[in-house]
Amino acid sequence: KNQVEQSPQSLIILEGKNCTLQCNYTVSPFSNLRWYKQDTGRGPVSLTIMTFSENTKSNGRYTATLDADTKQSSLHITASQLSDSASYICVVRNDMRFGAGTRLTVKP
């Protein structure tokens, strides 16, 4: 059973709109959760890391939230841009194995 589940698998939004990506995990014990962005044809790049004591963290137009009680994290993207089109991957507890993530497409 996957210990990290992301939803939706794919998402299409119009430029300028907001969106929220979800990550549910069952990994225990929890130490941290990291969101990566992978542009097509490139390697993933870390956007943000959430530790147990953090509920929310922002990086520009990206805001990550963490609810350690329900074991859920979300990545909210504000005022989307075409360059936000990418796969977004949630990784828990420094796992070296990556899931498929959520494929976001921003259309003009």
Place this chain on the structure above:
Amino acid sequence: SQTIHQWPATLVQPVGSPLSLECTVEGTSNPNLYWYRQAAGRGLQLLFYSVGIGQISSEVPQNLSASRPQDRQFILSSKKLLLSDSGFYLCAWNSVGNGELFFGEGSRLTVL
């Protein structure tokens, strides 16, 4: 600052030919090193990782092999390529105690 390089960037090889992809890291010592493969539209598949010179762990049985002849050098090889070896190969590193992975530019392999 630390940098990671891998090459070649693109490669077109016939079935049955050998393969060698190379990855080097600069600006750090004793990194953990990783090889991933990504098929079109799919997630990253961990192939090999190494925590030190000569120490290789394999995630998936296949006709690929990895070697770490030097501290900051990681090589992915095959003696005879299969069509199914086509994909986007990524090398990555991180340091002990820091989970963030840093990826190279990738190598796109097409086996014909």
